[in-house]
Amino acid sequence: MYQASRRSISAAVQYPALLRGFSSPITPSPYYASDKVVNNEGGATAPPPSCKSRLFSAVASHPKGLRPGVRTSGIPLASRFMMLPASSRGEATAAEEHTSDGPVEKFEYQAEVSRLLDLIVHSLYSHKEVFLRELVSNASDALDKLRFLSVTEPSLLGNGGELEIRIKPDKESGTVAILDTGIGMTKEELVDCLGTIAQSGTAKFLKALKDSKEAGSDSNLIGQFGVGFYSAFLVSDKIIVSTKSPKSDKQYVWEGEADNSSYIIREETDPNKIIPRGTSITLHLKTEDKLDYTDTERLMNLVKNYSQFVSFPIYIWQEKTQAVEVEIDDEPKEGEAKPPEGQKKKKTKTVTEKYWDWELANETQPIWMRNSKDVSAEEYNEFYKKTFNEFMDPLACTHFNTEGEVEFRSVLYVPAITPMGREDIANPKTKNIRLYVKRVFISDDFDGELFPRYLGFVKGVVDSNDLPLNVSRELLQESRIVRVMRKRLLKKTFEMIMGISLSENKEDYQKFWDNFGKNLKLGVIEDNANHKKLAPLLRFFSSHSEDELISLDQYVDSMKEGQKAIYYMASDSITSARSAPFLEKLLEKDYEVLYLVEPIDEVCVQNLKSYKDKQFIDITKEDLDMGEKDEEKEKEVKQEFTPFCEWMKDHLGDRVAKVQISNRLSSSPCVLVSGKFGWSANMERLMKAQTLGDTSSMEYMRSRRVFEINPDHTIIKTLNAACKDDPKNPEALRAIDLLYDTALISSGFTPDDPAELGGKIYSMMDIALAGKWAAPSTDDSNVHVSEPSVEVNGTREAEIVELAEVQSVEVNGSKEAEIVEPAEVQVENSPSKN
Template sequence: MAVSPAATSVRSLSTATAALALRSNADKGAKSVPLQKRSQFLPLAHGSRFLSSGRAIAGNVGFTSEERRADWNRMSVRAEATVAEAPPAEPAAEKFQYQAEVSRLMDLIVNSLYSHKEVFLRELVSNASDALDKLRFLSVTEPSLLDPNPNLEIRIKADQEKGTVTIIDSGVGMTRQELVDSLGTIAQSGTAKFFSAIKENKAALGDNNLIGQFGVGFYSAFLVANRVTVSTRHSKSDKQWVWEGEANENDYSVYEETDPDKLIPRGTVVTLTLKADDKFEYTDPVRILNLVKNYSQFISFPIYTWQEKTVEKEVEDTEASEAPPADPASAAIEGGEAPAPQKKMKTITQKVYDWELINETKPIWMRSQKEIDPEEYKEFFKTTFKEFLPPLGYSHFTTEGEVEFRSLLYVPGMAPLSHEENQGLKTKNIRLYVKRVFISDSFEGDLFPRYLSFIKGIVDSNDLPLNVSREILQESRIVRIMKKRLVRKSFDLLDEIANREKKEDYKIFWTCFSKNIKLGCIEDANNHKRLAPLLRFFSSKNEEEMTNLDDYIRNMKPEQNAIYFIAADTVKSCKSAPFLEQLLARDYEVLFLVDPIDEVALTSLQSYKEKKFVDISKEDLDLGAADEAKEQEIEREFTYCCDWIKQILGEKVASVGISNRLSTSPCVLVTGKHGWSANMERIMKAQALGDTSQLDYMRGKRILEINPQHPIIASLNEACKSSPHDTRAQEIVELLYETAHVSSGFTPDNASEFGARIYDMIGVALGGRQVLSGQEEEYSAPSAPQVDYSQGYSGGYGVSPPPPEASAATPPPPPATEAEVVVEPSEVREGDPWKS
């Protein structure tokens, strides 16, 4: 029997679907599903029979109602069995809380969290400041909290005899429960909880100085103490509680203070019983004073330390006090008594201990710029950074928005004396504060790039991300934004100094910190546009005063399309280099780079204001439009000469070509575009720890450029055509190459061989002999020059001064003829040292 498409489609329903439907009905509380309802979605068997709405469809004809009912019951059992065999659901996961081994955790906090022991005082003073800040906030609505002591202050006393350090504050204090919660629970910050409770009050948050946030600063006391005792009284409580804990112990004790001598009106007293190793250092009052000045000098509450002072006092001088001599007879006549002895006073010095205010200086960067005199800025710079010269400039600014901080930056008036500090390796020039508490002055590029490490200043923020020890900045987007803004403000300050009418200020800056700016050109590609205008160089037009790149571009010739430079060790070497000849003839200005870092810095910049930097000592120097027809004619004329010279020199040069940069020199040796210049090669060879394995590769092949207008080159051009195999001509080519080697700034490949060639030339000039390639040749010397001594002696090569007896009245004898001055070396110069 044919099966309808509808029946075929319906057969695709799975048994699992039917089972889920049955289970769903069972879950709803239905005891059974009527047959008519089941027939809407359950197949009868594997055949083509299907019931829908109680009627037979496509093959169900002929079945009785009993058969259909039995079939349905059978299928229902199968479907329910399928559901029963499904995998059971996973049991719910059981949750646990992390556990901590308190003794091990305390050991980590004490011995691994902080880099320096001295930070314990910073942390405890910060806690005291927070307690005072809380009281100040609460007293706004409850002034009675300040009774009976309205003074909000911190006092620190070191006792050398007892070996203790005590920090006292008149802050809000703690109740017994707060004492247990704050000091008995690690990483629970009472300040953080207090701050969270008031953060909805915008007015209160605007001027808050709360410092604590991690809840572990108190435990830094165990860096130097064996035992810590905290005695505290809340401003609203009439009871005083004491917390005691010892290092390396898992428990602590809390009890009520009953000793009348130890009761305080309000606040907290923290007493540290120091370890034996730290007792001598941290009971020294001067050491405590210096630590407070370093870390907590700008806390907003007065800090007093117990200091030894020397005072002068007048006392009676018992030894000098004596009665004046009396006359007994006169005293008896007058019936009087002998006069009393006269008291004499003397001044002595005594050492006494008294409280001394440490933080009288208020944070200048927190004040408005309009309220601060320029002399205050200079005095703050000298005091804070221990400088004796005033700064060249300063910048005081506040940044608001996504990141809020205040900063005061200075440019020093002199370079640091330390080499490491000058190179930015170990600088302490930027002091980072968080809410006026000193955090660190050791950074490795977090806030300033290395090349700006000479800038000194203060950075103060309320929301910097710090690590738990508050010693290291956490890398974050906020820090990157701060660094970007600090760098921008630094460049604004340097631009202001550079554009002053008083040019002497920038000369001082450039003398002290020029290498830093050039280092920035190498390291910071993002700020090339800010760095390039700060550069200064000597040039071919001004060897005494340095010029900047903007002035160079303004003075460029209309046809000039690049900024030309040459690097050497001195200005004199730059000026005498043969590479400049044609550029000077065209009145082009050339920058002289005499600092070893100059060439690398300018090469890193590549261009400035769409003008490329071009090293005139390298190949393919483009000097603008030229007569192409004339150049082609010269090239045809000297092509064979260039090939001949290249054949003689071999692998010493990559090629020989016609030069467009020479006018008076016969030839010059240039380097490839990507090879080292002569100056760079000299610098790299001088590196004590440099890698010389890449020297041959980096310096590349050199190119010999000849000047076709020079007589020597013209003579060689004739020689290569008439006698290309002449030994003397080939030796002259070798000497010419080695001479160009030296005049171009390179070190000779073989100094002794080069010296031997020079000595041969001297021998020729002096004795008429030329020794080339081990062969001796003799020829006549040129005729002696005629000198008119009557006009006076002017000197010069090859000319001797007149004899002593010669005078204007007695003219010298006539000059010898050419035949008379022909010298035979073998006859006359038997003692010549070079005679073989």
């Protein structure tokens, strides 16, 4: 709609006294509609106050006042009017309105607690099973508080027994109880901690310690958000908490239900349920969860997974079996007299007896909390096997602590073998790094954030006391902290692997490379920042070492004088690489060439680009630089064979990008190389194997091939002469086609039409063999076909012969010559004679 100009509004805002100066009647503005101000949306508002009329009239009377379609700094006129002081607008201030309208009432937000609690619990946690982790962590905190306070107040320990946690399931009643002998709670603490959602007693305790400057390294309390207790409602409908604080003479019981917004607290009066100190939490499980969470084996696994390294012993009530000897009466055999009552013979037999007892669930101790100098190799190996369910000792281990921006302890392992059933070397969902906060398991699913996926084979634990977690304690909050941890973990991992490679036992690194070498090559592709750490760990075969892998350091150390680069060639096997024509001149110079025989090798080296200032050069690409050059000779050869190269290019057409003289051949007549930015034969083969390969890019890369000729070879010299004599000679052109196809195969490429290539070879063989040997005659008179002789009574009687052939027939020891028809030959005593 219409809006005022910037100058008009600015004057009105800066000089409100001008508004008060309008005392004389002012003609209504033509921009009113029925005494109502037209707003920006085209609607009408209530009639404005007189002061508003004055303002609008004053603005309208301005020579550059209201103009259709003009906006002033994007602020509508009505909005700019509201920017004026309240006194100028003729409006009362907020205080004046409050005073005139009466006293102000203050209200607080209301919430339906049962629904709010349900939302909190089911939105925070992604897995039901974490309730046990939370309750055990709470119990551990209670024990830690008692241990800390008892340093100054030993009387708090009293006769409450050892500091421990016990878990007791009951299938019949569908309950599970978590008991601890910790600090317990008074009635007031019950109300504060369990009656107030998101208020943490542990957080209060830590704050009090900090305020009193008494907090030390021994206070490893876990809780901080005040919602962990309510995770019990994930699996239970009702919770009963019975607690006794050593500071109080009374024991109190707290009862709450998931669908109720209230709870009750009562004093425990049953003498059988009185405890010296501590807390007992009994969960009345939901129907669908009773079977799962009253199973002792299931509870044992959960404790081992989440709370294995809690500082206090955790016991689970479970059924056990034992073999016992029981007496049985020895009944007399038939016919024997029964012995007197006191003289009966007693026999025993072994029976299996079931009983219930407490079983320690967290017997494995967190060795990362100890000094690495105090831990033996056997302890590291035993910890590895128990924690990761392995049966073989690890190949290597590293134990370290870090301080600074992030403080954490860690133990990392390199397995001895590849995990069975592993299909993807770069699975980002590996769960081999277990993150703990204050020895409580948090997560092992980081999707490659805490540890790169190419090192997913590394197993270990990371424990910190001050990681920023979300409320459910399932995710790290700050990515900066994760990056710092990742950097330090990577550094220690590379040092550990390097230690294996430098070990005197070469078999260890050979074993590592066989299992995880591809992972390191993938790391070169994905992790550019760590190339310097990954490159020394790589291993390849070479032309000087076809049976044993060598490192890049070994290659560089053995480089010949004048060699400026690291040469490599990608192939599908050492056998095919060894016989490739690309190697001929390099081998003459005794230059070593790396054989990249695994599919990932070529991409790995291309990403590495250089090592110790030595560039990697693919010897299958054009413009191979081998150092020394004889420019004068090259000039002569180029002058001689340039027309020949042009002739071949004209005939081959789009099959090659160009034809040029080669400096890499010595015994082969030609070779087909890739362009600088084209695919090698090995890469082309890999791209063809891709299910979703791009055929258009493949055709483009294929057109970048370069045909190189050896000017010293007899075939090339002969074809050069043919080119000069008759460029259109069909035999010479066929020879070029065959030469190209042969080079295609010897260079590692795949011919487009193998059948056509076979026909060309047969045709050339026919031409080459013509007249070499006399062809056999096809005249029937010269064909002699003899049938086997027939032997009767040990004597050769006759042979079947052709009519024109005379054979001697031996009968009764004498030879007689005769010409016979085949049908006339009969043998004595033969069936036909009879």
